[in-house]
Amino acid sequence: MDEQRAGEAGQRSDNAPMLDSADFIVAIPARYAASRLPGKPLRLLGGTPLVIHVAQRAIAAGAREVWVATDDERIRDALQGTPVQVAMTSAAHASGSDRLAECARIAGWSDEAIVVNLQGDEPFAPPAGIRAVADALAASGAEMATLATPVEDAEALFDPNTVKLVRAASGDALYFSRAPIPWHREGFAQNRQALPPGQWLRHIGIYAYRTGFLQRFAALPPGRLEQAESLEQLRALEAGFRIAVALTPEPFPPGVDTPEDLARAEARLGGA
Template sequence: MIVRVLEQAQQSDIGPVAVACDDKEIADAVMDHGGRAVMTRTDHVSGSDRIQEAADLLDPENRFDVILNVQGDVPLIEPNAIRAAFVPLAIPDVSIGTIMTEITDPRFRQDPSFVKAVTTPNGQGQHKALYFTRTTAPGGDGPLFQHVGIYAYRRTALDRFVKLAPSPLELREKLEQLRALEAGMRIDVSVIDSAPMDVNTPEDLERARAAYQTL
């Protein structure tokens, strides 16, 4: 699954790609497939904390001002969806860009593994994030959107994020992006057409395998 995500990130043509991990077996698998791996500490509390360490190891001179975190649980992510996370950063006030897709299968509207993005249009073709939750939100008639855990951080925003203590809502919902929102950092969201399923459960893994076989 990690190698598949690596390949999709490489095909997105967004810049140098590396896999940040704390497990030698993962690093070996990445390097066996021609990828670059960087070993990080084992005590990180979130993926973004790990990415920040990796960025400092790979780019100590801060040559890159945006760091994209593609998490390893989205093996069916499309390259154009990865690129879409960058789009909100065209707005100077945005600290973090990410993506979401409409939930079209009613089975997943109340599934807590499908994280819901609660947003409002930002007037420039994307959405401004108000909240992220595992509950079914917002209420009332209208579409629901699944947040896909890909983050394009301004380097300065990433450095600030990792210095923050885990926040109350982050700990309650088990969603790291809430740490940024609670600190007043702006997250904007691009809508994508595809629905790259997260692999959070054994059932998700079987669905992903079945979908991969049809590609």
């Protein structure tokens, strides 16, 4: 089954750097006690728990293994009968990366295994995007990889809930921020209702790393930049590690974080 899936994934990635047999793992952190949408992984979308929708996207991406790292037996029970493997992890983890680091220890992945951290509230994550972040890690040699997409309007650029980033010419991340970066001094002095010429990038919260670095990253203390912006990826940059940034090959529709988001997702699933 793994060989067949790997071959199919290789055929699908003609326009992207090739991974060796598309050999990557997807791990989905799924905490039950979400503050804005309690029980989020088990909320029904089209009659199916949200976490299963996310896992199906990972399977469609051609992942060698798909794991859900959770702290709640109800989530484990909901995944019975699916090809998804479950790691029961501590309820005390402060972040998804910490939870996946424990998952990696439970699963026994090698230090060189490529792991994609797919958030558990992304029921419409495009399989091509999941593969693209794994490809970006393999091709770049960076410690981490993530995705971005162009900012489409000034409202998103100035929205602190929309994370922006800037890249070096190499494609590596220079910085992530909730503020509008880069700041166009002349353009924004005249008008903040429209984007000046240029390209602003919105961060998409999907990551890839090798298991060995995932353990190292989870062991790092939060940096001052991370604490100021509440952005975990800044911990890696502040510690001097590279984060490769690729443009997503397909749009990532909004995730599900609130009851309103869930209603919109239901409408999208129904084609409304």
